[in-house]
Amino acid sequence: MLIARHLLQNRARIASVVNEELINLETDHADLPGLLAAGTDFGALPTGEHTPLAEAKLLAPVGAPPAILAVGLNYRAHAEEGGREVPTTPVIFTKHHNCVIGPGAGIHIPTIAPEKVDYEGELAIVIGKRCRHVPRDHASEVIAGYTIMNDVSVRDWQRASPTMLMGKSWDTHGPMGPWVVTGDEVDPHRLQLTTRVNGEIRQDSNTDDLIFDCFDIVHHLSSAFTLDPGTVIATGTPAGVGLYWEPPKMLGVGDEVSITIEGIGTLTNPVIEEPDTQLV
Template identity: 45%
Template sequence: MRVATFTIGDERRVGLVDADAGSVAPFDLSADAARAGVVALIGRAVPATLSPLPLDRVRLDAPVPRPARNIFCVGKNYHDHAHEFSRSGFDSSAAAGAVPKHPIIFSKVPETVIAHGEPIRIDPSVSAAVDYEAELAVIIGRGGRGIRAADALDHVWGYTIVNDVTARDLQGRYSQWLIGKSQDTFCPMGPFAVTRDALDLGDTVIRCLVNGELRQESNTRHLIFDVPTIIATLSAGITLQPGDVIATGTPAGVGIGFDPPRYLRAGDVVRIEIGPIGVLENRVEEIAR
């Protein structure tokens, strides 16, 4: 099932997407419930749908428009990216080795989230090294603490796409990555979410293009730490909540991996493709001073 969070008029709705028909059928949810986006579907039977609307008549919102708490993220979780990042000089964890022995966990604040089509806003007075990172994100459906890896996928509601936009100079300046990862607009999310059954974690392609040029192309089967391992690691002492979002890491091909680095500039368009979910595309804008 492919689901959209969207706004029509002044009202947010959640609906079932029919990609072939180019339409979205709103679920029969209250306005209060729909404000949470796809989280409104967690822990309940799938509601009935109302008359479909053309997708080009609605404004897509992020599937989880405002996460209830920080987005959990995993760093250096593809072998090729782990090596390119360690070579970059911006990796504060490089002393422990290029490939981590345990998942590297950091977070992004909820205010970073923007929707497909909204601008990534860069501030040259704050950072001169803004990068892109295409990632598959997990949406938790059933919370829990001490979740075993063998049971972890039972706690997943579904998946979406995120762009873990990063200020590399800030990431290198501070031992913790929060500031470099949490600038306003630095987490484009969407365009849709899919339920757990709609995506094969063992064989899903992730691609990222900047201005039409292919920069990243990999497959979820190349994750160093798979989704069950990530969930087991996070929930060992932290109670996961329904609606939590976990970004699983990015493959090689980010801007920092080029010589010289190829950072984002005003006017660039970043396009991330994960087949079952769709295409997340955002243009870069510079904040006027």
């Protein structure tokens, strides 16, 4: 089942995606964390209005995740392209939740850090149940599904600190979508992942190259702390990030980034100038 969020009459709605249509699911919840926390069976929800997919304004499928966790250096070739040792334990960092945007929304080039903005196409896990100490063999039972995330990174800010939060968390630097595919629909460890910038292939790999797979990651994280429904876990990016091309191919205003993952879909976002901001 494909679960999307879209804007309908100025209200966020949750819908299933069937035959190029969005079919609204009748629920008071406007985001997946609340719906998942309630233990709702998507397939049991009554359905309502239909909207042609081509006419829909898609939102991030998880608009306000309780946490965004991410794994670094989780493809061998990516670790090697950066001259790093292949990790023996998952490298974990976080992204601030305000970085999330949906399909078609603009990725900002920061006014004060415009030179080293990079893309990272990633498979992302969406946690479906509150869980702790999850055995690897049971990890699939707590996963609601999978989506695509672009772990946009400001490389100079990322490298200026021992932690990666500031370089990974600028507003708009967490594009997500186009929807969540439930875990029964795909094998997360056999999916082709391709990132294109302006149509040029930059990353082309398969999730069978993950060093720590989705179930390893859930087991590892839950050994230390509770994972809440709607938590998003970006599983790492393959080789081909802009920083390591020769010369580097960083993002700039006017670019378009498209990430396609087999069995899920394509997430596309334009790259735009950061707008003027004001204190509120």
